Amino acid sequence: MIPYIRDPKQTIPTSSVKIIGLGGAGANMLERIALDGMEGAELLALNTDQRTLSSGLALEKIQLGVNLTKGLGTGGDPELGHRAILESEDQLRASIKGRRIVFLCTGLGGGTGSGAAPIVTRIAREEGAFIVVFATMPFAFEGKRRREQAETALNELAVLSNALVTFDNNRMGELVLAKQGVHEAFAAADHMICESIKAVIRLVVRPGLINVGLDELVSALRTNRSRCLFGSGIANGKDRAASALKNVLNSPLLDQGALLKKAQTVLVHLCGGEDLTLFEIELLMQRLQKFIPETAHVLFGAAIDPAMGDSLSITLISALPEDSLAIKSRDSLSQHSQENPILDPDQEIDPELMAEDPVPALPTPPENPPEPTVAAEPIAVHASEAPLFDAAAAESAPEPEMELLAAQAIVEPLPGPEKPSELLPLVEDEIPESPETAEAAPEVPAVAPSPKKKSPFSSPWSKPKEAAPLEEPIFQEPAAPAEAEPPKLKLGIKASGPQSELSLDAAPRGRFEGETPNVYEGQDLDLPPFLRKKK
Amino acid sequence: MARRTKIHVGLEIGSSKTCMVVGEVKADSAVKILGIGVTKTAGVRKGEIYDFSQARACLKDALAKAEDASDVEIGSVYLAVTGAHIQGINHRGTYRLPDGEPTVTPEHVEEARSIAREVHIPQDHVYLHPIIRNYWLDGLEHSMSPVGLFGKTVEADFHVVHGIGTRIQNSIKLVREMPLEVDDIVFSPIATAQMALDREQRERGALVIDIGGGTTDYALYLNGAIAASGCIPVGGDHITNDIHLVTGLPFSSADRLKITEGDASADPVRSVGIAKLTDDRGFAEVEVSRSILNEVIRQRLEETLKLVRQRLPVGSVGEIGAGVFLTGGTSLMRGFSELAFDVFGRDIYRPELPELSGTQASFRDPHYATAIGLIRYAQILDAERAKPPGIFGKIGRMFWSSGQ
Numbered sequence: 001m002i003p004y005i006r007d008p009k010q011t012i013p014t015s016s017v018k019i020i021g022l023g024g025a026g027a028n029m030l031e032r033i034a035l036d037g038m039e040g041a042e043l044l045a046l047n048t049d050q051r052t053l054s055s056g057l058a059l060e061k062i063q064l065g066v067n068l069t070k071g072l073g074t075g076g077d078p079e080l081g082h083r084a085i086l087e088s089e090d091q092l093r094a095s096i097k098g099r100r101i102v103f104l105c106t107g108l109g110g111g112t113g114s115g116a117a118p119i120v121t122r123i124a125r126e127e128g129a130f131i132v133v134f135a136t137m138p139f140a141f142e143g144k145r146r147r148e149q150a151e152t153a154l155n156e157l158a159v160l161s162n163a164l165v166t167f168d169n170n171r172m173g174e175l176v177l178a179k180q181g182v183h184e185a186f187a188a189a190d191h192m193i194c195e196s197i198k199a200v201i202r203l204v205v206r207p208g209l210i211n212v213g214l215d216e217l218v219s220a221l222r223t224n225r226s227r228c229l230f231g232s233g234i235a236n237g238k239d240r241a242a243s244a245l246k247n248v249l250n251s252p253l254l255d256q257g258a259l260l261k262k263a264q265t266v267l268v269h270l271c272g273g274e275d276l277t278l279f280e281i282e283l284l285m286q287r288l289q290k291f292i293p294e295t296a297h298v299l300f301g302a303a304i305d306p307a308m309g310d311s312l313s314i315t316l317i318s319a320l321p322e323d324s325l326a327i328k329s330r331d332s333l334s335q336h337s338q339e340n341p342i343l344d345p346d347q348e349i350d351p352e353l354m355a356e357d358p359v360p361a362l363p364t365p366p367e368n369p370p371e372p373t374v375a376a377e378p379i380a381v382h383a384s385e386a387p388l389f390d391a392a393a394a395e396s397a398p399e400p401e402m403e404l405l406a407a408q409a410i411v412e413p414l415p416g417p418e419k420p421s422e423l424l425p426l427v428e429d430e431i432p433e434s435p436e437t438a439e440a441a442p443e444v445p446a447v448a449p450s451p452k453k454k455s456p457f458s459s460p461w462s463k464p465k466e467a468a469p470l471e472e473p474i475f476q477e478p479a480a481p482a483e484a485e486p487p488k489l490k491l492g493i494k495a496s497g498p499q500s501e502l503s504l505d506a507a508p509r510g511r512f513e514g515e516t517p518n519v520y521e522g523q524d525l526d527l528p529p530f531l532r533k534k535k
Numbered sequence: 536m537a538r539r540t541k542i543h544v545g546l547e548i549g550s551s552k553t554c555m556v557v558g559e560v561k562a563d564s565a566v567k568i569l570g571i572g573v574t575k576t577a578g579v580r581k582g583e584i585y586d587f588s589q590a591r592a593c594l595k596d597a598l599a600k601a602e603d604a605s606d607v608e609i610g611s612v613y614l615a616v617t618g619a620h621i622q623g624i625n626h627r628g629t630y631r632l633p634d635g636e637p638t639v640t641p642e643h644v645e646e647a648r649s650i651a652r653e654v655h656i657p658q659d660h661v662y663l664h665p666i667i668r669n670y671w672l673d674g675l676e677h678s679m680s681p682v683g684l685f686g687k688t689v690e691a692d693f694h695v696v697h698g699i700g701t702r703i704q705n706s707i708k709l710v711r712e713m714p715l716e717v718d719d720i721v722f723s724p725i726a727t728a729q730m731a732l733d734r735e736q737r738e739r740g741a742l743v744i745d746i747g748g749g750t751t752d753y754a755l756y757l758n759g760a761i762a763a764s765g766c767i768p769v770g771g772d773h774i775t776n777d778i779h780l781v782t783g784l785p786f787s788s789a790d791r792l793k794i795t796e797g798d799a800s801a802d803p804v805r806s807v808g809i810a811k812l813t814d815d816r817g818f819a820e821v822e823v824s825r826s827i828l829n830e831v832i833r834q835r836l837e838e839t840l841k842l843v844r845q846r847l848p849v850g851s852v853g854e855i856g857a858g859v860f861l862t863g864g865t866s867l868m869r870g871f872s873e874l875a876f877d878v879f880g881r882d883i884y885r886p887e888l889p890e891l892s893g894t895q896a897s898f899r900d901p902h903y904a905t906a907i908g909l910i911r912y913a914q915i916l917d918a919e920r921a922k923p924p925g926i927f928g929k930i931g932r933m934f935w936s937s938g939q
Binding site: 508509510511512515518520525526527528529530531533 | 580581619767768769772773775776777779780781786830831834835837838842
């Protein structure tokens with residue numbers, strides 16, 4: 001294959017997105033994200049509880065409060081969580097350093113989530129990242145104390161974060177049918193959060209025909225003390241515009257579009273395959289107009305991604321002032337989002353964003369860049385990045401943490417859940433390279449376990465990620481969404497293309513012709529049993 | 536205090552006919568049927584309205600006929616609803632008495648009842664009836680409220696019937712457009728059971744199956760309380776349709792053939808030869824082999840009854856002591872009792888309508904069982920409402936106010 005190197009300036013570097021799962025609930029969300037396949041973005045798990053941490057799928061893990069809780073949880077005490085995160089602040093800081101966007105997923109109410117989330121948010125802000133917090137609120141039956149702990153943390157987060165989306169566990173019941181199992185309800189909630197994160201990444205990272213970036217995102221969310229409205233839908237086949245819009249409005253955070261009535265600024269982002277037509281866009285925006293007040297400021301973006309195939313995705317983001325929330329008195333769904341203009345990092349990010357996407361549809365990325373490139377470049381990556389981490393880590397981290405850190409430092413440069421095929425060369429690269437970093441992290445053997453840790457990650461879209469240093473992720477980035485879409489489609493909407501249906505209408509049905517089949521236990525009751533049983 | 540005579544009206548909008556029955560409940564609780572308005576229904580299929588304006592015209596006609604026959608101006612009706620979306624489920628609420636309160640108070644019972652009524656139903660569904668089955672006090676069954684007795688744990692068993700709210704609201708809307716008020720809505724098999732079963736039969740265990748034109752509704756009573764109810768969207772129309780599909784006859788001939796010649800008994804003697812329909816001039820219009828005709832009918836009905844049996848709680852067929860009571864127009868099918876016996880292995884009855892004073896003998900017709908059952912239901916409800924308002928009524932009223 002002929003390698004094709006594109007202009008690296010066009011996109012946001014992959015490594016600039018980091019997703020952090022904090023605490024037990026955060027770990028679950030992270031798991032879902034990892035399983036659903038989040039291209040490019042780095043996953044970082046933070047927890048006090050070593051057991052949950054070690055079983056997680058995240059490539060990067062930081063155990064909080066190693067000396068404080070000794071590998072146990074916080075037992076629901078936010079104070080402990082608070083102290084634990086302070087103890088591990090330096091590692092976290094090193095890990096977040098240089099990231100443009102940080103997503104923090106956490107469940108409020110417990111010790112680690114409530115205690116550490118505000119600190120993590122603050123650290124991320126201090127490192128200059130745009131931070132979006134996804135927080136779940138505890139069930140009502142968990143009691144008043146947990147609810148209060150969650151509220152306290154939420155108030156702090158509202159001030160500290162760029163955008164805060166909360167999902168109330170009490171509304172989980174709306175996500176699934178009454179008969180479905182409890183695990184499905186939790187999975188659905190996690191899936192929703194995962195979808196939200198993906199959509200935001202898709203939005204800011206993918207170059208568009210009509211571009212939207214972090215600046216638009218910020219202005220869509222810019223109201224004082226607001227709650228974030230969020231909807232994301234994907235559909236394919238005939239009438240995909242209408243059904244994608246329907247999916248968007250079905251999002252539990254939108255309340256069937258009723259909540260959009262009061263929105264002042266709405267960000268709409270479309271992404272489709274190469275066959276996305278202007279007519280479709282017009283049709284869709286027309287329908288959307290019914291749900292949005294005429295005076296609202298609509299920020300419209302569209303992007304073409306060949307990997308979308310024949311599907312079309314819509315993302316809708318807006319914010320409501322909190323007072324309108326009170327009027328609606330939907331206490332079960334409390335969401336806040338706070339845009340803090342002073343801390344706003346988008347100034348630094350904007351130029352990049354703006355600069356990066358004037359070019360519309362990018363050509364398909366080379367599927368398998370030649371091996372030599374891959375083999376050669378990682379050394380540079382490690383040389384430039386690893387010492388930084390290890391130095392920072394070594395200063396703060398006492399002995400037991402070294403192993404983790406060493407693994408982490410090595411894992412770090414690979415910005416995503418990656419390629420089993422890559423593992424071997426990777427390890428080889430690592431070993432000659434490690435002496436350089438060994439001063440800080442002498443446990444070379446720690447390198448060996450790291451591939452094992454990654455093994456559950458062996459994702460179907462194996463693709464060398466760590467080709468070029470620094471610039472490389474930039475180059476790689478557009479490839480990432482392109483690669484990620486297929487698995488997503490597989491999980492969400494089955495395979496692309498209309499699914500063939502087992503035809504029940506083979507026989508005429510007389511006067512019941514054209515009605516919905518009266519199916520009971522696989523038999524169409526409208527057909528004569530005389531004919532059915534004869535077969 | 537002398538109780539006044541009251542007039543109740545029962546309305547059933549079935550798939551094949553709309554039937555409005557005007558009944559007078561005398562001071563001594565005897566029921567007299569004053570008049571019936573029946574008209575063929577159009578626009579209703581499988582118990583649910585699919586053509587609103589046609590259904591409205593039919594209802595108007597039935598109303599006029601009923602008012603004519605009974606000489607009563609009808610202002611409000613009891614409405615029977617059915618449809619595959621309506622389900623009945625059993626649920627038990629348990630309440631443990633707080634320490635230091637040895638006897639059961641009304642509040643405790645109320646608590647147990649409210650727990651029992653909290654059934655998880657799909658979001659678009661509404662409650663039709665929560666029907667109390669019985670109470671349990673420390674594992675011992677009590678048919679009446681155990682208030683004042685000593686105990687630790689009160690339990691209330693409820694049978695909760697629920698269905699899709701908007702569809703039920705549309706039935707109500709249809710009636711309101713007459714304009715008529717709706718006193719209460721009742722799930723059809725429950726109304727039919729009021730008619731078909733007496734207390735003793737309920738005590739011994741009985742199953743009522745109402746096979747109408749579009750649906751088959753069933754209600755099972757065990758130990759005096761309702762144990763299961765539901766609706767299968769298959770009825771007499773399906774038999775006609777089956778004959779049409781198998782033989783290729785037009786619907787009208789298929790329907791006539793079903794009524795005049797059909798037999799469901801699987802008795803080989805009755806399946807010999809050819810069934811004929813003659814036209815006005817005496818020519819054979821239609822000829823169908825009886826063996827095919829009967830086989831088509833039998834297989835349809837057998838399947839329907841087996842579906843009912845499948846849906847009943849496990850082992851409950853064995854507990855049916857009194858028998859299976861068949862009603863509805865399709866139950867007039869020849870040989871149906873034999874078929875039902877083959878399926879259930881219990882005594883089979885066509886319900887004898889209880890003592891109703893009235894002139895028309897046609898009231899003994901199972902076609903009207905549900906509508907007449909509504910009168911009986913209204914009578915029971917009235918008796919309960921005379922006491923502190925019954926839970927039926929309360930829930931009913933709640934539903935109406937929200938169903939505006």
